[in-house]
Amino acid sequence: MSGLRICLIASSRFPVSEPFVGGVEAPTHTLTRALQARGHSVTLFAGHGSDPALGAQLLTAEPFEPSHGARRDLAAPPVQWMREHHAYLGLCLDLAATGAARFDVVHNNSLHHLPVAMSSAIGVPMLTTLHTPPTPWLESAVRFAADRSRFVAVSAYTAQQWRGSVRASVIMNGIDTTRWAAGPGGGPAIWFGRLVPEKAPHVAIRAALHADMPLDLAGPILDDAYFEAEVAPHLGPRIRYLGHLGSDALARHVGGASVTVVTPSWDEPYGLVAAESMATGTPVAAVARGGLREVISAESGRLCDSEDPAELARAMLEASTLSRAETREHAVAHCSIEAMIDGYERSYAALTDERRAA
Incomplete structure (x- = not known):
């Protein structure tokens, strides 16, 4: 397919960089590089410390610091929670203002609820990958997702877990089988x-x-x-x-x-x-x-x-x-990355075709 302008939203908690902390950061890194290799223009929004070779833009340039008065609020959420909320709120407001002119599709690969909840305001078709079982925040956000939003799950098991809230197709995570090359075995x-x-x-x-x-x-x-x-x-x-x-x-x-x-x-x-x-x-x-x-x-x-x-x-x-x-x-x-990218390209194409038809 012809090159798309893709906004890829990653996690803000851990950097998309070696050594990877978890099972979302590594696939995001692999996905970004593979999409770029296929000729797509990928703008990755990720946390501090992410791999500069990916051309990542920080989710927020200045981490949120609540005022002394706000910290005294007995019901105040943890500072880390507020920093993530601040980062995604800023990104979503920016996409609502300028995203339609900059991107063909938004791929929400984060675990945060705000991109889903604000998808109808963003004005760009959004694909969200479900990496986890249902959470209360995401279940709530799904109720307000734009009609043109689409969801994929990383396994049939995860898709079934979400079935009560949203129907998701399945695109299993892929890995770079050249990087994870055959080894001799025989050790511990x-x-x-x-x-x-x-x-x-x-x-x-x-x-x-x-x-x-x-x-x-x-x-x-x-x-x-x-x-x-x-x-x-x-x-x-x-x-x-x-x-x-x-x-x-x-x-x-x-x-x-x-x-x-x-x-x-x-x-x-x-x-x-x-x-x-x-x-x-x-x-x-x-x-x-x-x-x-x-x-x-x-x-x-x-x-x-x-x-x-x-x-x-x-x-x-x-x-x-x-x-x-x-x-x-x-x-x-x-488990190859090729199968994963093929699946995502088909999903992107379906979203962009619907956008053109509308």
């Missing part, structure tokens, strides 16, 4: 992601100890108390914490692992970690929550229905024997 098991209770690395530790497999952990520590209580006591020669790694270093460690362990204690909307691991040829052993059942196949991993250490240990041992070539083939066929 690995767990990677945010070290927080809902990602449950402590479950992976218990299973690795039960399986008598060494385990590496990688990712940002976002809950110090949890890390000190549930992870740190187990660290040693068999259980290692590698730190918060950039994508290249992380891909090398994942590609050298015998198996990746995925242990969500909530319903995972997609399962980016699993897709990245499979692209390197490393099979996955996962607790079957949320969209993970759509990402992992029998050729690329093993799923278990509980966090029981013995059951997950069996899944780790079985997955580690699977063909690395077939595991990567599954990722290339089902």
